[in-house]
Amino acid sequence: MSLTIIKGTILSAPTLGQLDALPGGYLVAEDGLIRGVYGSLPEQYAGAPVEDWGDALILQSFADLHLHAPQYPMLGMGMDLPLLDWLNAYAFPTEARFADTGYAREIYSRLARELIANGTTRVCMFSSLHTDATLILMEELEKAGVTGYVGKVNMDRNAAPGLLEETTEESRRETLRWLDACQDFRLVKPMLTPRFTPSCTNELMAFLGKLAAERDLPVQSHLSENQAEMAWVRQLHPGCQQYWETYAKYGLWTSRAVMAHCVWSDARERQAMRDAGVTAVHCADSNQNICSGVAPVRAMLNEGVKVALGSDIAGGDHLHMFDVVAASIRASKARRVLDNWETDFLTVPEGWYLATSAGAAYFAEQPGFAPGNHLHALVLADDDLPQPHPMTPQERLERAVYLRQGGAIRAVWSEGRKVFSAEG
Amino acid sequence: MSLTIIKGTILSAPTLGQLDALPGGYLVAEDGLIRGVYGSLPEQYAGAPVEDWGDALILQSFADLHLHAPQYPMLGMGMDLPLLDWLNAYAFPTEARFADTGYAREIYSRLARELIANGTTRVCMFSSLHTDATLILMEELEKAGVTGYVGKVNMDRNAAPGLLEETTEESRRETLRWLDACQDFRLVKPMLTPRFTPSCTNELMAFLGKLAAERDLPVQSHLSENQAEMAWVRQLHPGCQQYWETYAKYGLWTSRAVMAHCVWSDARERQAMRDAGVTAVHCADSNQNICSGVAPVRAMLNEGVKVALGSDIAGGDHLHMFDVVAASIRASKARRVLDNWETDFLTVPEGWYLATSAGAAYFAEQPGFAPGNHLHALVLADDDLPQPHPMTPQERLERAVYLRQGGAIRAVWSEGRKVFSAEG
Known part of the structure; x- marks a missing residue:
C-alpha cells in the first residue's frame, strides 16, 4: 500500500x-x-x-472543463475581433499547423507541463481535427499527469477550406481510428467533440450521437455563446426551437455532455440542461474578450444547473485557473451591474468551489x-x-x-x- | 553630454x-x-x-495616475465588499500602520522597486495622512527612479476614529510641514490630496484650494465612483448640484487636477472636466472589483475629456500596467454589452495609448x-x-x-x- x-x-x-x-x-x-x-x-x-x-x-487542484489545446500558441491574440471573424483570422490557421506532428509534440509537451505547474490536474479539452496530433496531446497530458478527457474535433462543413477541413466520411473514419488508438491511455480518455452545430452536418451529428450511445462516450461542444452564432444555428436547423435541441435531436444531449459558454441560455434552455444533467462550462474571460456577453451564472446555480469553469484558451487569455476564478468573479460583478444590482456576484469561496469541487464532480468525485x-x-x-x-x-x-x-x-x-x- | x-x-x-x-x-x-x-x-x-x-x-514606459501606496500590503483582499465597507474593514486599518516609519520604509522600498521592475516610471500617488511616511515614500520612489507626484492625504472628518484621524488644525499644520520638507526632491513632487469630499471639512477644503492657488500645486482626489458615495456627497453639500462642484467651490477643480474613477460622471460633469482641463483617471479593475460600475470612457474620449489609467491598488488588484491595460479593454467590452452594443470597446492600441502617452501628457510630454x-x-x-x-x-x-x-x-x-x- x-x-x-x-x-x-x-x-x-x-x-x-x-x-x-x-x-x-x-x-x-x-x-x-x-x-x-x-x-x-x-x-x-x-x-x-x-x-x-x-x-x-x-x-x-483545479479542473478546467473547456480549453482548446491547439490554440495555446495564440494566447492573448486577436482579442479585438468578434467570434466568427476571430475563428477565421486566428483560430483556424493556428489549428491547421497541427497537421505537423513534430509541431504538435513541441507545443503539447509545453502545454501539459504548464498546466501541471499551475495546478490544473483535470480537463475536458478540445484538440484539432487531426487524429495523430490528438494522440500526441493525450500522450503528453498523461506523461505530465493531467487527467480527464480530450476530443478529436469533428467539423465537416463551414470550416476553413484548403486549410482545415474533413469530409463527413473522413471525419467518421478518423474518429473510429482515433478511438481505437485510445485504448491504452490510463488517465486521459476520449470525448466526442462536434466543434459546434454550424461545423457538423446532420449526418455527422447522427453518427456521433449513435457512437456516444453505443460506446457510452462523453460529449463536449459549444452552446449559445454569441448572438450571431445562434442566428446561424436557427437558420441551419429551422425545425429546432432552441440551440440545445440541435444536440438533443442527435443523442448528444446527455448527462455526460459538457457545453461551453451558455451565455444566452434562457430559462427554457437552462431547464433542458438541468433535466438532462448537462454541465454548463462558464468561460468568463473568453466571453468578455470576444464580446459575447455575460453568462447568467447566478441564475444557473439557483436553478440547480451544473456549472463548472473553463479557461477557454485562446478565447480566454489565461491558462492559470487562479486567473479564471478571478475573471469569473469579475464577470459576475459586470452581470450584477447589467442586472441593475439585482443578481448577487460570485464570492471568492463560490468561485473557488466552481473551479475545484464543481469541476471534479464531472469526474464523479465528491x-x-x-x-x-x-x-x-x-x-x-x-x-x-x-x-x-x-x-x-x-x-x-x-x-x-x-x-x-x-x-x-x-x-x-x-x-x-x-x-x-x-x-x- | x-x-x-x-x-x-x-x-x-x-x-x-x-x-x-x-x-x-x-x-x-x-x-x-x-x-x-x-x-x-x-x-x-x-x-x-x-x-x-x-x-x-x-x-x-507606463504612467499610473492613481494608486494608494499604503494599500500595497492588502493587494487582492476584501474584494467581496462594497466601497464604504471595504474602506472601514480593510483600507483604513492597513493605512493606519504607516504611523510606523520602519514599516513604511520596508513596504515602500519594495513597492518602488516593483513599480520600476514592471515599467511604471510616472505616478500620481496617494500616501496616507502620515507626513513622515509620505516623505519616506517619496525618498524610496526617487531612489528607485519613479517620477511624478505624491500626496500626503488630508482627511479631517468621517475617517477612522482612534485609528486614522487628524483634526483640521493638524491637517493644515502637517500639510505645511510636509511641503517644506519636500523641497529637496528632484523627481517626485508634492500634490495636494483631499481624500474625497466626505473626508474633508469645508474649512480644510478651503485651505487646500487656497494653497493650490498660492503655490501652484497640482491636486488629486476621487470623483463619482459609487452611487452610495455620491448620495453622501449630496447630503454633505446640499448647495452643490453635482459632486465636482464640491471641488470647484474651493478652487480644487483646475487644469492640474486629477480625478480618479468618474464612473457616474454624466454629460454635465464631463463637460465641466473638459472645460477645466481636469484629467479623469480610469481605474477599470477597481471599479469592477468593488462593483462601482463601468466608467463611460468612450464617451469621455469622444467628448475630448482627458483620460489616463490608474491601477488604483488596492481597490484594483494589479500593480502591473500591462494588466491595467487589459482590464480597461475588458471593462470597455462590459460597457459595450451594458450599452446594448452601441459603444465601441477600447482596442489594444487605444488602451496602450491611455497607459502611456495619455498619462505622460499630464507631465507635459508629447x-x-x-x-x-x-x-x-x-x-x-x-x-x-x-x-x-x-x-x-x-x-x-x-x-x-x-x-x-x-x-x-x-x-x-x-x-x-x-x-x-x-x-x-
Whole structure:
C-alpha cells in the first residue's frame, strides 16, 4: 500500500460558498485515494513519513472543463475581433499547423507541463481535427499527469477550406481510428467533440450521437455563446426551437455532455440542461474578450444547473485557473451591474468551489477533500508576501486568486501521484 | 553630454488608436531628452555605443495616475465588499500602520522597486495622512527612479476614529510641514490630496484650494465612483448640484487636477472636466472589483475629456500596467454589452495609448517618443513564447498586454536614466 501524508493549512470547498480551513492539518491518502483530513495524525499512521509544508496552504487542484489545446500558441491574440471573424483570422490557421506532428509534440509537451505547474490536474479539452496530433496531446497530458478527457474535433462543413477541413466520411473514419488508438491511455480518455452545430452536418451529428450511445462516450461542444452564432444555428436547423435541441435531436444531449459558454441560455434552455444533467462550462474571460456577453451564472446555480469553469484558451487569455476564478468573479460583478444590482456576484469561496469541487464532480468525485476521492491537490506558499494583519486561510486564498503569484505553487498531486515539485 | 542609443523594434503610440512600429530602429536621447527615432543611425552618432536589443520591443514606459501606496500590503483582499465597507474593514486599518516609519520604509522600498521592475516610471500617488511616511515614500520612489507626484492625504472628518484621524488644525499644520520638507526632491513632487469630499471639512477644503492657488500645486482626489458615495456627497453639500462642484467651490477643480474613477460622471460633469482641463483617471479593475460600475470612457474620449489609467491598488488588484491595460479593454467590452452594443470597446492600441502617452501628457510630454520628451522607455523580450505565425510588432504588443510575462521586461529608463536591468 502506498501512503501519502501532507501537512499544512488545509483548505477545501465542501459546498458552494463555504471554505473549510484546518491549520496544521493532515491530508492522508492510501493508494491514491483520500482517507481523510485530520487535526492530529491518527494512531495508525504513527511513524509514517509526513510531508510537512508548515503554514503553506494545501488546496484542491483545479479542473478546467473547456480549453482548446491547439490554440495555446495564440494566447492573448486577436482579442479585438468578434467570434466568427476571430475563428477565421486566428483560430483556424493556428489549428491547421497541427497537421505537423513534430509541431504538435513541441507545443503539447509545453502545454501539459504548464498546466501541471499551475495546478490544473483535470480537463475536458478540445484538440484539432487531426487524429495523430490528438494522440500526441493525450500522450503528453498523461506523461505530465493531467487527467480527464480530450476530443478529436469533428467539423465537416463551414470550416476553413484548403486549410482545415474533413469530409463527413473522413471525419467518421478518423474518429473510429482515433478511438481505437485510445485504448491504452490510463488517465486521459476520449470525448466526442462536434466543434459546434454550424461545423457538423446532420449526418455527422447522427453518427456521433449513435457512437456516444453505443460506446457510452462523453460529449463536449459549444452552446449559445454569441448572438450571431445562434442566428446561424436557427437558420441551419429551422425545425429546432432552441440551440440545445440541435444536440438533443442527435443523442448528444446527455448527462455526460459538457457545453461551453451558455451565455444566452434562457430559462427554457437552462431547464433542458438541468433535466438532462448537462454541465454548463462558464468561460468568463473568453466571453468578455470576444464580446459575447455575460453568462447568467447566478441564475444557473439557483436553478440547480451544473456549472463548472473553463479557461477557454485562446478565447480566454489565461491558462492559470487562479486567473479564471478571478475573471469569473469579475464577470459576475459586470452581470450584477447589467442586472441593475439585482443578481448577487460570485464570492471568492463560490468561485473557488466552481473551479475545484464543481469541476471534479464531472469526474464523479465528491466535493472538497472527501474520503474516497482521488488525491488531487496542490501546495501554495505565500510567505513571501506582506501581511497587513494576521490573515485567515480564507483571506490568503482570496489573495492567491487575485494575485497569481509566480512560483507560489510548490507541489501538485494528480490522481494520487505527485506530479510537480518546485524548488522552495 | 550624455548619449543613449537603444536599438530594437521600436513601438510607440503617437495618437489614440495608432501604433507606429520600426523594426531595427534607433531611439536616441541626449542628456536624457529624446532626439528622435531613426531607421538608420544618423551620421553624427557614428561610432557611439549602441544598446542593441535585437528584435525585442522598445516601448514607452507606463504612467499610473492613481494608486494608494499604503494599500500595497492588502493587494487582492476584501474584494467581496462594497466601497464604504471595504474602506472601514480593510483600507483604513492597513493605512493606519504607516504611523510606523520602519514599516513604511520596508513596504515602500519594495513597492518602488516593483513599480520600476514592471515599467511604471510616472505616478500620481496617494500616501496616507502620515507626513513622515509620505516623505519616506517619496525618498524610496526617487531612489528607485519613479517620477511624478505624491500626496500626503488630508482627511479631517468621517475617517477612522482612534485609528486614522487628524483634526483640521493638524491637517493644515502637517500639510505645511510636509511641503517644506519636500523641497529637496528632484523627481517626485508634492500634490495636494483631499481624500474625497466626505473626508474633508469645508474649512480644510478651503485651505487646500487656497494653497493650490498660492503655490501652484497640482491636486488629486476621487470623483463619482459609487452611487452610495455620491448620495453622501449630496447630503454633505446640499448647495452643490453635482459632486465636482464640491471641488470647484474651493478652487480644487483646475487644469492640474486629477480625478480618479468618474464612473457616474454624466454629460454635465464631463463637460465641466473638459472645460477645466481636469484629467479623469480610469481605474477599470477597481471599479469592477468593488462593483462601482463601468466608467463611460468612450464617451469621455469622444467628448475630448482627458483620460489616463490608474491601477488604483488596492481597490484594483494589479500593480502591473500591462494588466491595467487589459482590464480597461475588458471593462470597455462590459460597457459595450451594458450599452446594448452601441459603444465601441477600447482596442489594444487605444488602451496602450491611455497607459502611456495619455498619462505622460499630464507631465507635459508629447505623445509617443516625440523629440524633446524625457526618455521613459522599457525593453520587452518575448522570444521565449511560441509563434503561431510570423507576428507583427502590434500583435506582439497585444500579447504582452494580455499575458503579463514574468521577467519579460529587461530594461527600464526613467527621466533619461537607466533604472532597471534584468538578466537576459
